[in-house]
Amino acid sequence: MEPNYSKYSTPELEQTLQSIDQSAFPERTAEIKQELSSRQTEVKSDSAAKNEAFEANEQFYRCPNCEVKIGLFSKTANKWGKVKNCPDCGEPFTTTIKFKVFILAFFPMFIIHLFLLKPIVLALGLNKSISIGIMCGIITVLSMRFKRVNVGAGT
């Protein structure tokens, strides 16, 4: 009769693996090894889950806590300081710049700047640096996210 290794404790399995005649029972040896390695990944994913228990819940102009829309030009979004408070639920959140989005948005925005914004700005007789300013502003707006404050950070 085949022993059910899934019912063994991990130290019991390790002991069995050491004492088993591996050449006489290659299938059992493989089973024990597999059971042990599956337990190792379980432990790993368990601790990984703990690390990821805090979810920043990054939102595009929404409260990361209650997901109520927070307008780009709203008082809250333009409030000075790193930590802002949601006008709806009162929970704090911070702003972050998504670097990847920033890079991705840069090239199309640069094209728009070159062929659309710059000619308009020049046609209006304004300084072309205004066009660059508008471009940078739009990229920043696009790459900005609101995220939860990690209260447990640093503990």
Ligand SMILES: [Zn+2]
């Ligand atoms: Zn909220």
